[in-house]
Amino acid sequence: MTLRRTAIAVVVLLLGLMVASGSALAAPRPDEYILPGDEVFPEGIAFQRSTGNFFVSSTTDGTIFRGHVRQPEAEVFLPGGEDGRTTAIGLDVDDKKDRLFIAGGGTGQVFVYDIRSGEVLAALQAFDPATGPTFINDVVVTRSGDAFFTDSMNPVIYRVFKGKRGKYVVEDWLDLTGTPIEFVEGFNLNGIVATPNGKYLVVIQSNVGKLFRIEIATREIIEIDTGDAELTAGDGIVLQGRTLYVVRNALGEIAVLQLSGRLERGVLVHTITDPSFRFPTTADIARGRLLVVNSQFDRQATGNPVLPFTVSSVELWP
Secondary structure, three states, rough: OHHHHHHHHHHHHHHHHHHHHHHHHHHHOOOEEEEEOOOOOOEEEEEEOOOOOEEEEEEOOEEEEEOOOOOOOOOOEEOOOHHHHOOOOOOOOOOOOOOOEEEOEEOOEEEEOOOOOEEEEEEEOOHHHHHHHOOOEEEEEEOOOEEEEEOOOOEEEEEEEEEEOOOOOEEEEOOOOOOOOOOOOOOEEEEEOOOOOOEEEEEEEOOOEEEEEOOOOOOOOEEEEEEOOOOOOOEEEEOOOOOEEEEOOOOOOOEEEEEOEEEEEEEEEEEOOOOOOOOEEEEEEEOEEEEEOOOHHHHHOOOOOOOOEEEEEEEOOO
């Protein structure tokens, strides 16, 4: 009788633990994530699928934060100022090789880090700001492992890759002079994404609200016909299948476009807004949700941000 009661008690305990574990797994994710610090003014974000971690950049001093989709608060991963990284803009994760690529904005720099150790693998000068305007804004890692960076002030797309003996190299991969991407006054190329098959890049030109498709093999550029869709102030972009999310920073919204099979046309199908948006700049998809960075750049000059700085978590469309 004692053994039977003990067995029953063990079964009840195990069932209780299973229920508790299931409840924890089913617990809702936070609607927003807090970034520590009073002067963060974040910009870029990148999600690491293999771990559930995401990384956010600070424009103020180059700090890189690391959060997890199940935890409400992020932490400092790479302190600002390390390795000459005084500001950080766009980010992307190479899940296959556990690397984090960082765009260095007006410094003209690009960085590569080992996500596991935090070790800097490369700190490269893509463009010398002493020779002219530059703002290396966003980055995408393609299927090949190469990383492509946009420059909002200088008509060139940079490529970072491993050269001889495993040394990282940065090159002017594509000169945009005389192409359909015509640079004008203001912020030009901004967000950049790649198709999963590694065939195409898609970029947005913020000041004129145009999207372009670049074939990587031939470097051919075509403008994507988006009809009467208004895409000015387009910042970060996210591609899932043939659905393109365009974060429009000053408008505080995300335009959702459905692209054609060869990315030659796009139709505006939805607009995402949320009360939590505060001058959103970039986004990434994380396990069925859209993580959106609230930069508060409109409050940077006055020095009165709404604290804490956050990353919003909103539903995908549809």
